[in-house]
Amino acid sequence: MVRILANLCSIVPGRVGGSEVYASRLLSAFAAHGAGEAPDIELEVASMARTRAAHPSLGDLRWHESRWKGDIRLLRIASESTWLTRRSDGFDVVHHFGGRLPAARRGAAVLTVHDIQPLDIPANFSPAKRRYLRWALPRSVMAADVVAVPSRWVASRLEERLAVPADRIAVVPSSYATDPLVRSGGAGCEARPLGLPRALTGRRFVLYPAATYPHKNHGTLIDAHAAVWSRHNEPTLVLTGAAGRDHAVVTEHAARAPGVVHLGWVEEARLASLISSAAAVAFPSRYEGFGLPVIEAMAAGTPVIAAAVTALPEVVRDGGLLVGPDDVDGWIDALLEVLDGSAEVARRVERGRARAADFAPERAAAGLIDAWRHAAQTAGGQT
Incomplete structure (x- = not known):
């Protein structure tokens, strides 16, 4: 059995943006399709307080939720190197969805990197955040066992800009929503679109x-x-x-x-x-x-x-x-x-x-499973 812990401590529901949707879609895809296709993989989730309630599609997964809310960035960062590290005991792979690795960690590391904006367009960030990310991103990428990216284009940027070996990069695109509560009211619906005045x-x-x-x-x-x-x-x-x-x-x-x-x-x-x-x-x-x-x-x-x-x-x-x-x-x-x-x-x-x-969700789940297995192999874990 390969035990996976998904680290969602970087997520603040409704505030972090596309990275939250990316992570929740992938984990939902695994919950719906991957568990049956990969009975050798056991997935659990760790997050700051209130994240679980914001993602009911992940409700069937075993969840470790901190008692602290994630509104303060420094508290989220500190929690990953303390509370999360303790929760990581016994897991073969920890998948960090926040774009950087905690200072202290256990298990083989999969790191999701959505892009390298801090290096490509640093003007998009405040001076303090720019300095931190320009230090943390390369350090995290080079320390990860596998770097998961959403597109081949991001993979090429990591290879060109940070000289990351291609065999440590996994292209894991996200998926579209399939929950009928999310996809309701589309074309052909008699009611006006939700949210339009x-x-x-x-x-x-x-x-x-x-x-x-x-x-x-x-x-x-x-x-x-x-x-x-x-x-x-x-x-x-x-x-x-x-x-x-x-x-x-x-x-x-x-x-x-x-x-x-x-x-x-x-x-x-x-x-x-x-x-x-x-x-x-x-x-x-x-x-x-x-x-x-x-x-x-x-x-x-x-x-x-x-x-x-x-x-x-x-x-x-x-x-x-x-x-x-x-x-x-x-x-x-x-x-x-x-x-x-x-x-x-x-x-x-x-x-x-x-x-x-x-x-499609089943393809997204398959890509995620491949990245986890690759990380376990790379670190000498189970397959």
């Missing part, structure tokens, strides 16, 4: 679900949308996502543009409804290690327009329209093409559905 019922809208960080590039999409709106008085542009470092700038820009609705952070069920009901999901981000909303859109049969950079072309392939992230004219043309509803748009949607199947 009643005044916009019946209007076509384009959705961009992303926190307001500088690299998410909201400005290009808002400018392209304004040009399309001036010609057609549609579609509405709906923005969702938590507040990031560029929130004030994005909010001001959106307020000056016509037909923009900024909903802020919305719960997962509402986001799924919006994705399923949108005329398109637009994703102009300049830097992505994966791009989970793009997978959600393709799985839901919603047209996708994405930036032709970093991991997005790898994820989308021919299942959507790829545009240069700063090409405003290109984004205008892409939005107009979606509004036109051409046969080519319909063909891309079908190719998108086929591409999304590559990220």
Whole structure:
């Protein structure tokens, strides 16, 4: 038997963002599919207080929950090197989903690294966090037995920037939501989409679900949308996502543009409804290690327009329209093409559905199991 402990101490429900969804989707995929396929693997989860209640899909797993809440970053970091280390006794592999390894740890280490933003675009971080991550990330990557990444593109960045050997990297993409409570209310639902203001019922809208960080590039999409709106008085542009470092700038820009609705952070069920009901999901981000909303859109049969950079072309392939992230004219043309509803748009949607199947939960679970077994082997554990 190979005993695995998933370290979710870095997660603060509703605040950490895509990394929380990535981890919960993968562990849910294992709970639903992996346990039967890998009876030799026993999975348990460790987290700060209140994380378990936020993820009912993981309720059947054995859970170790700290009595401390994770709102304070320094407390989370300290807990990983004290409380978590004690809980790690007897486990063959500890999977750290937070992008860095604790100073003190036990067991073979799998480390999830979503991207290397602290090295590639350090200006996105405060000076203190930048210094810490630029020290902690390389140290953690080199100490891990296996580094799990969501895309081949991130793997290539680790190989190029940090000289991580390819045989220590496991590409483990996440999956789309399958919980009917999350995916309810999609296309064909008689009710208006959850989370969309009643005044916009019946209007076509384009959705961009992303926190307001500088690299998410909201400005290009808002400018392209304004040009399309001036010609057609549609579609509405709906923005969702938590507040990031560029929130004030994005909010001001959106307020000056016509037909923009900024909903802020919305719960997962509402986001799924919006994705399923949108005329398109637009994703102009300049830097992505994966791009989970793009997978959600393709799985839901919603047209996708994405930036032709970093991991997005790898994820989308021919299942959507790829545009240069700063090409405003290109984004205008892409939005107009979606509004036109051409046969080519319909063909891309079908190719998108086929591409999304590559990220089905059972495939995600299999990738996770392979990474755990590889770590156990590398450290001389059971297989």
